[in-house]
Amino acid sequence: MNNSFLRVSIWVYLAIFFLYLLGPLVIMSITAFNSSGFPRMTPWECLTFQWFGELFQDQRILNGIKNSLIIGAGTVVLSVAMGLAGALMLTQIWPKLRATYYTVIIAPILIPGVVLGISTLVFWDRINRMLGLGADSFLSNGIFLTVIGQSTFIASYCMLVLVARLQRYDVALTEAALDLGATHAQAFRKILLPFMRPAIASAAVLAFLASFENYNTTTFTFGEYPTLTIELAQKVRYGITPSISALAFIIVALTVFFALLNEAKLKRQELVAAARKNATVEELAGKIKLPSFFAGNMAAVLVVVFAVATITVVGTATAYNPGQCIANVKEQKRLEAEQRIQELRKQREEQRKKREAEEAEQGDAQQSAPKPSNNSGFGNVFAPNTLDSDDEDDATGAETPSNNGGSGGVFDPNSLQDNQ
Amino acid sequence: MPGFLKEFFNRNGTGMGLAILGLVLFWTIGLIILPQLSMLDFSFRPNLPPPEIGGPKDVYTLENYKYLVYGPEGGSQSYNTVDLRVFFRTLLAAVCVTIFNLILCYPIAYYLGQSKGSHIRIFAIMLIIPYWINEILRAFALRIIFGETGVLNTLFTGLGIWDTPFDFIRNDIALYAGLGYAYILLMIFPMYNVIESLDKNQIEAARDLGAPWWRIHWRVVIPYAKPGISSGCTMVFMLSAGALAAPQILGGPSSLWFTQLIYQQFNDNNDWPQGAAYAIVLLVTCILFVLAVMRLFKVNMGDIGK
Numbered sequence: 001m002n003n004s005f006l007r008v009s010i011w012v013y014l015a016i017f018f019l020y021l022l023g024p025l026v027i028m029s030i031t032a033f034n035s036s037g038f039p040r041m042t043p044w045e046c047l048t049f050q051w052f053g054e055l056f057q058d059q060r061i062l063n064g065i066k067n068s069l070i071i072g073a074g075t076v077v078l079s080v081a082m083g084l085a086g087a088l089m090l091t092q093i094w095p096k097l098r099a100t101y102y103t104v105i106i107a108p109i110l111i112p113g114v115v116l117g118i119s120t121l122v123f124w125d126r127i128n129r130m131l132g133l134g135a136d137s138f139l140s141n142g143i144f145l146t147v148i149g150q151s152t153f154i155a156s157y158c159m160l161v162l163v164a165r166l167q168r169y170d171v172a173l174t175e176a177a178l179d180l181g182a183t184h185a186q187a188f189r190k191i192l193l194p195f196m197r198p199a200i201a202s203a204a205v206l207a208f209l210a211s212f213e214n215y216n217t218t219t220f221t222f223g224e225y226p227t228l229t230i231e232l233a234q235k236v237r238y239g240i241t242p243s244i245s246a247l248a249f250i251i252v253a254l255t256v257f258f259a260l261l262n263e264a265k266l267k268r269q270e271l272v273a274a275a276r277k278n279a280t281v282e283e284l285a286g287k288i289k290l291p292s293f294f295a296g297n298m299a300a301v302l303v304v305v306f307a308v309a310t311i312t313v314v315g316t317a318t319a320y321n322p323g324q325c326i327a328n329v330k331e332q333k334r335l336e337a338e339q340r341i342q343e344l345r346k347q348r349e350e351q352r353k354k355r356e357a358e359e360a361e362q363g364d365a366q367q368s369a370p371k372p373s374n375n376s377g378f379g380n381v382f383a384p385n386t387l388d389s390d391d392e393d394d395a396t397g398a399e400t401p402s403n404n405g406g407s408g409g410v411f412d413p414n415s416l417q418d419n420q
Numbered sequence: 421m422p423g424f425l426k427e428f429f430n431r432n433g434t435g436m437g438l439a440i441l442g443l444v445l446f447w448t449i450g451l452i453i454l455p456q457l458s459m460l461d462f463s464f465r466p467n468l469p470p471p472e473i474g475g476p477k478d479v480y481t482l483e484n485y486k487y488l489v490y491g492p493e494g495g496s497q498s499y500n501t502v503d504l505r506v507f508f509r510t511l512l513a514a515v516c517v518t519i520f521n522l523i524l525c526y527p528i529a530y531y532l533g534q535s536k537g538s539h540i541r542i543f544a545i546m547l548i549i550p551y552w553i554n555e556i557l558r559a560f561a562l563r564i565i566f567g568e569t570g571v572l573n574t575l576f577t578g579l580g581i582w583d584t585p586f587d588f589i590r591n592d593i594a595l596y597a598g599l600g601y602a603y604i605l606l607m608i609f610p611m612y613n614v615i616e617s618l619d620k621n622q623i624e625a626a627r628d629l630g631a632p633w634w635r636i637h638w639r640v641v642i643p644y645a646k647p648g649i650s651s652g653c654t655m656v657f658m659l660s661a662g663a664l665a666a667p668q669i670l671g672g673p674s675s676l677w678f679t680q681l682i683y684q685q686f687n688d689n690n691d692w693p694q695g696a697a698y699a700i701v702l703l704v705t706c707i708l709f710v711l712a713v714m715r716l717f718k719v720n721m722g723d724i725g726k
Contacts, residue, residue, distance in 0.1 A: 025549075
């Protein structure tokens with residue numbers, strides 16, 4: 001196959017793939033700035049920042065964020081501790097038990113979150129009952145249950161991250177410390193823990209993110225402490241507003257910012273290492289010239305651009321007032337609606353005229369005709385459409401029966417439809 | 421005290437050893453094993469008001485499982501067609517989502533794993549960013565796109581491809597797109613890890629020997645990447661069968677996901693044993709299904725999660 005054709009098709013495929021991956025997030029972020037009451041991109045109405053203001057006044061969202069932070073902190077502590085203990089155990093467990101043990105601690109990743117939530121709820125409810133505690137005891141507290149339920153599987157993630165680093169640890173270091181008279185606790189705190197710090201940090205970040213965005217488990221355990229995700233789900237299920245888009249935009253922006261920041265830091269470390277490698281002995285002895293934060297570091301440049309853009313946007317947001325534009329759009333909508341009403345009226349008027357003309361032609365013939373069966377028996381007067389409609393046009397419509405004498409408007413096609 | 425325990429305490433010291441052992445036991449037994457067993461036990465009990473629990477009526481029964489198959493006692497139908505249909509539809513749809521994700525992600529994983537350069541890092545970041553966004557918000561984003569006045573409908577009616585808005589949500593297209601979207605990363609990363617370690621010389625050797633590109637994949641890359649493919653597929657299948665947020669937000673009004681039935685039993689009907697029984701059925705079926713498929717493709721359990 002032609003090589004350049006293959007290359008082009010790979011790039012097209014990548015483009016489609018990332019469009020599918022990132023497109024929804026971009027569109028959702030954009031809808032946060034449209035003044036339309038329903039989150040949408042088209043038709044674009046006005047640039048507005050009102051949804052952000054609305055978001056920060058929403059007590060339930062703020063309360064959800066607070067609960068999420070509390071639960072996230074608890075989950076981080078518990079699952080990193082359990083993950084570290086699990087990883088240490090994995091490296092020194094009795095070989096015959098190893099496979100079984102590994103299956104048990106890896107299983108929570110694969111068990112559906114719904115099942116974990118239910119089992120946590122059922123189990124602790126039973127413990128609670130066995131201890132004879134009431135429904136308001138600590139064990140049936142939403143925060144406790146959620147932390148426990150989430151930690152069950154988040155600890156497995158932490159364990160995987162930590163065990164990867166632990167495999168590179170030289171046990172001789174701990175042994176040396178013990179030989180030199182350190183206690184086990186000291187050796188752990190001064191030797192192993194510093195070695196594990198990077199992995200612990202990434203495990204903690206991972207645990208917090210997983211806890212923050214968890215829905216399946218939390219939805220069974222949250223009790224009276226709904227997290228942000230739960231509140232969002234309630235809002236999304238029962239009517240969506242652009243203030244959710246505004247929250248999404250904030251989360252997307254924060255994520256992108258921290259990803260870039262992390263990337264810039266990694267890149268800088270790489271550059272520093274490269275500079276060290278190339279440096280001569282004198283340079284190392286003297287002052288080594290470190291590459292500046294920006295040199296050859298795309299990510300760092302992007303971070304700064306991003307920060308400046310954020311500040312600019314926030315600055316304009318405080319000064320910008322979309323009131324005029326919104327008023328214009330409202331006016332336009334009102335005009336459109338009025339036009340539509342006008343058209344409708346015209347149509348009805350024409351219909352009525354036509355009908356009257358027809359009835360005038362064959363009015364006598366109809367009066368002697370038998371009355372068609374009509375549910376209401378009162379002609380058109382109680383037809384739903386006369387009562388429901390809001391414009392005056394129907395007032396005349398309601399009077400028509402008296403003009404028509406006996407037939408009572410039953411021949412009006414509208415009334416037949418409505419009475420069915 | 422058994423020998424290995426003594427050795428364990430010698431190595432870690434009594435205090436540290438106790439702390440490690442305590443945490444591990446709390447996690448494995450207190451959080452993983454006992455709750456599952458407790459749920460299993462609970463699923464065999466009748467739904468009783470709290471004062472009657474432990475009383476004479478609290479006996480083991482198969483009632484909850486019978487309900488899933490036969491429906492309520494004295495019901496008009498001989499089988500519980502509604503719930504059973506939801507159950508099988510969920511499994512089938514999860515399989516479809518998994519296959520769709522595999523086909524979508526394999527070229528990407530292969531490309532990322534086999535090419536070098538700084539742009540790979542950028543792609544990796546772009547892959548991870550959506551995964552850091554809340555599951556609910558991702559589903560919400562798709563709802564904006566697939567809604568009746570959403571982006572796609574506006575676009576297509578604007579272009580004149582179809583006249584009336586197409587209802588993506590009622591036709592479950594939005595749901596499948598959302599489920600696939602949610603678990604792309606879990607499919608790509610295991611595959612990427614394996615393919616990255618594949619020696620490029622093997623591919624070049626196959627090419628030199630005259631193999632067309634599809635045969636290189638079929639005979640060299642895919643057999644090598646099998647552990648990665650199977651762990652990716654397992655994760656995507658289990659997670660999409662157990663998904664709750666995406667079906668709640670993107671699902672049509674008439675179509676249910678099995679997890680939604682469980683949710684209803686717990687929250688609306690307040691019938692916990694029934695919900696527990698449904699959860700057990702879901703869990704056991706999914707595990708058995710994964711094991712069967714793994715045996716079919718001759719993959720070892722130990723390869724998963726590497």
